[in-house]
Amino acid sequence: MSMGGMHGGMGGPGGYGRTLRQDSSVKDHRLTPGTTRRVLGYARPYRVQIAWFLLLVVVAALLVVATPLLLQRIIDDGVAHGDRRLVVVLASLVALVAVGEAVLTLVQRWFSARIGEGLIYDLRTDVFAHVQRQSVAFFTRSQTGSLVTRLNSDVIGAQRAFTSTLSGVVSNVISVVVVLATMLALSWEITLLALTVVPLLLLPARRVGRRLAGLNRRGMELNAELGNRMTERFNVGGALLVKLFGAPEREEAEFAERAAAVREIGIRTAMSSRVFFAALGAMASLATALVYGFGGLLAIDGVVTVGTLVAFAGLLGRLYGPVTALSNVQVDVMSALVSFERVFEVLDLEPLITDAPDAVDLPPGPLSVELDDVHFSYPAAGQVSLASLEGLPSAGTRTATGGPHDGAARSPEGGNGRIGHEDGPEEPDGGAGPVLRRPDExxxxxxxxxxxxxxxxxxxxxxxxxxxxxxxxxxxxxxxxxxxxxxxxxxxxxxxxxxxxxxxxxxxxxxxxxxxxxxxxxxxxxxxxxxxxxxxxxxxxxxxxxxxxxxxxxxxxxxxxxxxxxxxxxxxxxxxxxxxxxxxxxxxxxxxxxxxxxxxxxxxxxxxxxxxxxxxxxxxxxxxxxxxxxxxxxxxxxxxxxxxxxxxxxxxxxxxxxxxxxxxxxxxx
Missing domain, CATH: 3.40.50.300 (P-loop containing nucleotide triphosphate hydrolases)
Structure with a gap:
């Protein structure tokens, strides 16, 4: 079995190389009731394209056994019997299968792009329109970066549910079933021997997968901190503050410290990944040695043919990748669904200010303004925002949203903008800040x-x-x-x-x-x-x-x-x-x-x-x-x-x- 085959089987849409980037803790997450139904609602406009996409995935999965079986025929029926014409014909079929797989890949990619980008468009436009309808109170509490993440990372994560995750699950399941059935039909003895290596693949996959999930999570946190620091220092207000009060040496030292942490976590992640793939390659080589060793003895005894032995080696490279990927399929599926859930969380937040069903336009001409016994308390945080958008662990200790007294709207850079702040001129360093109000005040x-x-x-x-x-x-x-x-x-x-x-x-x-x-x-x-x-x-x-x-x-x-x-x-x-x-x-x-x-x-x-x-x-x-x-x-x-x-x-x-x-x-x- 070639190492290229091993990595090729794992690097596809459902390959384990992608699942290593997922946080396995999501598999225990309890989805909000109705999430799956709403996901299917977004998929409904693309159901015909999804059906064609899955059909192509199935056909591509079925082709995984074609080349190894053709190689078996070339050796057993062509080379062994000196049939030159058969060797040429079967070799041409191998080439046609390769071309067919390439064409299928391109067509699959076209359908995948159409479905995925369509879903991204639908989700982004829905979220953007909904956020635009939120009251000012919503923007006084929400971090701009968190909102942008919902429109970017979470939307893209949700889109993967219908492209890479769905295709990966279908493709890997069919590949495993078809490859195992073919291997059993060729030789049940060698198949059972090959399967004994599977636990040796899954155990390190799970252990290293958990470690890499933690490293990647920490890496994302560190990168976010580094990005936030650059954003704060590179916008006009932040740059002015640094010029007036900062010291270039201190800024450079603090940035270097954060960048070093990102570097170190990147090295640890890269080494953990390489250790895993090295171990996986060693297991693959062990499996190849077992198949050729045991299978070679069976071939000498006439139990199997040399072509069957070669076919086994090819099929083995198309079995372990999908098996390893399927061992983490729950994480993949839940990661996509959790992304959908985070998008729905924003869409489910009702705007504080809405038009009444029977709302009318103002009359023409000059207008009077009247306030009649007006009382007002700022709304509680739970009425206008989400804890996950505020960067807060919980809403238990949050005060009311303060509107003008609460820093008003966030600036595009994530800093505090000001809408009618009453606390006097803004100091160069931001001043003492606005006064927060309690919901009952x-x-x-x-x-x-x-x-x-x-x-x-x-x-x-x-x-x-x-x-x-x-x-x-x-x-x-x-x-x-x-x-x-x-x-x-x-x-x-x-x-x-x-x-x-x-x-x-x-x-x-x-x-x-x-x-x-x-x-x-x-x-x-x-x-x-x-x-x-x-x-x-x-x-x-x-x-x-x-x-x-x-x-x-x-x-x-x-x-x-x-x-x-x-x-x-x-x-x-x-x-x-x-x-x-x-x-x-x-x-x-x-x-x-x-x-x-x-x-x-x-x-x-x-x-x-x-x-x-x-x-x-x-x-x-x-x-x-x-x-x-x-x-x-x-x-x-x-x-x-x-x-x-x-x-x-x-x-x-x-x-x-x-x-x-x-x-x-x-x-x-």
């Missing part, structure tokens, strides 16, 4: 406010008072725990989200831009806008001259999160995007809080344009904004404690007067 406690169409309401109050949380209610990023939020006289829970988001525009203190061109970032708000309309919006946002000076104008790439622009420039581009959307209600969440005086003045001019003629809710920190407001609501500890105009509230001598003295008086001077 009320953030809003009976807020009642009304903003008439076309008027402005300013929200002021201490940090953490609930101002940003209150503003998120209007855009329906969250629903109130009790009470009603109305826009245009309609409960926002009865309004289609697409209609609400088209009518309500939000500008946060850290506006996000995609790593794309200025044009693409603007068109995100209105894909059909012309260049003239884009420049009109930029002009209104007081940023047109800057864009025209950029190297490629509208086609200039703004960089990761817009970092190639200054803070004020980025804010003005975001305001231009808002103006393109032309919302009827504008929510401004301290949109100039982190800017220098010059940038703040430029952005404020753009904001004035954005608010003109629109119903506006502004979380204000500038005296000029507060003074021009039609009404000011002072929020403290989740309640509106004062409301009126600037002059009225100053005369009242309450919390607003204190805020004026500490926050606004210097602006007045």
């Amino acid at each position: 009320e953030v809003l406690k009976g807020i009642s406010l009304r903003v008439e169409p076309g008027s402005m309401l300013a929200l002021v109050g201490p940090s953490g008072a609930g101002k940003t949380t209150l503003s998120t209610m209007v855009a329906r990023l969250y629903d109130p725990t009790a009470g009603v939020v109305r826009v245009g006289g309609l409960d926002v829970r009865r309004v289609r989200q697409a209609s609400l988001h088209a009518a309500v525009g939000v500008v946060t203190q850290d506006a996000h831009l995609f790593h794309d061109t200025v044009r693409a970032n603007l068109l995100y708000a209105r894909p059909d806008a012309s260049d003239e309309e884009l420049f009109a919006a930029l002009r209104a946002a007081n940023v047109e001259p800057l864009v025209r000076r950029l190297p490629d104008g509208l086609d200039t790439v703004v960089g990761d999160r817009g970092h190639r622009l200054s803070g004020g420039e980025k804010q003005r581009v975001a305001i231009a995007r808002l103006l393109l959307r032309s919302p009827r209600v504008v929510v401004l969440d301290e949109a100039t809080a982190h800017l220098d005086s010059e940038s703040e003045a430029a952005v404020q001019l753009a904001l004035d344009t954005a608010m003109e003629g629109r119903t506006s809710i502004v979380i204000a920190h500038r005296l000029s904004t507060v003074r021009k407001a039609d009404s000011i609501a002072v929020v403290d500890a989740g309640r509106v404690v004062e409301q009126g105009t600037h002059a009225e509230l100053l005369a009242l001598g309450g919390l607003y007067a204190e805020l004026y003295e500490t926050q606004f008086a210097t602006q007045d001077a």
